[in-house]
Amino acid sequence: MDFNFTKDQIFFREKFIKTINEIVATHAKRIDKEDTFPFEVFKKMGSLGYYGIRYPQEIGGMGADCTTFTIFAEELARVSISFAAIATMQCLMGTDFLFRFGTDDIKQRLLLPAIRGEKIGTIAFTEPDCGSDLGAIKTKAVKMGNEYILNGRKLWITNADVADFVTVVATVDPSKRLNGLAFFLVEKGTQGFYSGQKIEKMSARGSVTGELIFDDCRIPANNLLGEEGKGAKYLENILSEIRIMIAGLGLGLSRTAFKAGKKYAKEREAFGKPIGNFQLIQDKIAEMETRLKTAWLLTYYAAWLKDTGQLAVKEAAMAKFYSTETANFIVDQVTRIFGAYGIAEEYNVERYFRDARFLLFGGGTSEILKTIIARESLKK
Structure with missing residues (x-):
């Protein structure tokens, strides 16, 4: 039974600690105090390749394992929960579905720039009347020809008003509950897609949290990430x-x-x-x-x-x-x-x-x- 990290994991930790002590820790109080998205810090960390920690080296990632990603999360939270929330969203939830199911065009335009810190991604689950019970999601996606039309509201969304793209979970058949869910990509500037209220909160300030609104929001059918009903x-x-x-x-x-x-x-x-x-x-x-x-x-x-x-x-x-x-x-x-x-x-x-x-x-x-x-x- 070995409780030691590997040499690669130890090397990563030591190097990462030096990096975030210089780039993130010095801004932690300011990020919390101002409660605004830290674009400069975000871009600097992206330029060093850290948002691709989980992804293969072939697309600009580091190809790291779960243990190394956990080290990444632990050390970031040591200096700033606010920035840790931003960075882990970018590394995992905000980009994972694009990596797994996105077309080549989506990966080139959105995923690769996100890994470099040039675009911001997020994910939208929670709704005003739905948190832990995902089967009760009301945001609906209806296919019309070569498009999907989305209607609904999402709340408590990390980076809501600064994200360049969002992975949205919606139902294609409310009667099927969990078996009716699917994931969709919606880009900033899409007609019918709006940022709503900002939620003022006491925790993870700087990781701006808010509401997203979909009002007859039309997206290409190719923006379905995966298959209907398998969300x-x-x-x-x-x-x-x-x-x-x-x-x-x-x-x-x-x-x-x-x-x-x-x-x-x-x-x-x-x-x-x-x-x-x-x-x-x-x-x-x-x-x-x-x-x-x-x-x-x-x-x-x-x-x-x-x-x-x-x-x-x-x-x-x-x-x-x-x-x-x-x-x-x-x-x-x-x-x-x-x-x-x-x-x-x-x-x-x-x-x-x-x-x-x-x-x-x-x-x-x-x-x-x-x-x-x-x-x-x-x-x-």
Whole structure:
């Protein structure tokens, strides 16, 4: 049993840490404060090829495995959840369906520029009345000749008003629920496609979130990504990877918050000694580190399963559930160690506290994930 990363993974981590410490970390506070899309940082990271981390080298990618992509997510979240949300959307959900099902023209015009950071992609699942229950999606696609006409609204869409293209899940037959879903490509500027309200939020600020509206939006039939009725199946193919990636985000945020808490516990004095010498603070430190190590093991075990071609449905759900809940636990404990300073903008921990909430929803809520874990467990 080997718990070590490979030489290539270690090399990637070391190089990537240096890169994001220079390019992303220095802008993390500004991105959060201004709550606007960081175009300059986005383009710089794209020029270095990082958005192609999952894709083959033949199209400008790195051909990295799931473990390396999890390292990517973890280290980005260590410096900025906001930018981590932007980058992982570009690497995975926002571009994956174009890679798998896009025509040569779509790949040349959109996918390859997206890998280089020249275009921004996103994905649209959630609707005003539909979150976890994808079978209840109301956005409808009707085929008319050599076109599809889309009507509906999407909400809570990452990069909604800055994306150059969006992968939209819609139903071609509402009566079939999940078996009626399909994915479609819609490009910015398409008639009948609009950006709606911006959602003001406390977490992952700078990763602008908003509404997309489809009002008799006409797209070419070639913009169907895959086949009608197979959308749910296509999503299952990357869902475990999405959950493992988000677990990686939880690890990164947990690490940076825990480090801040330990540092403060050593420096802050009360009653003539560092507060870290008091048993109740030590209790917090011990529980945080134990949970963090457990989350690390669950996350990278799930990534290893994915890389070795083994089913990781349950393990990915466990990793995402435990890592994101651990992140929320750790940021809470750290703000308690900081006392009133834990909510002061002078310290980064108040941002960590806000950002942790962002991790609880994408890829399945904790409640949904526990249902999946139990269901998979009861199969055996």
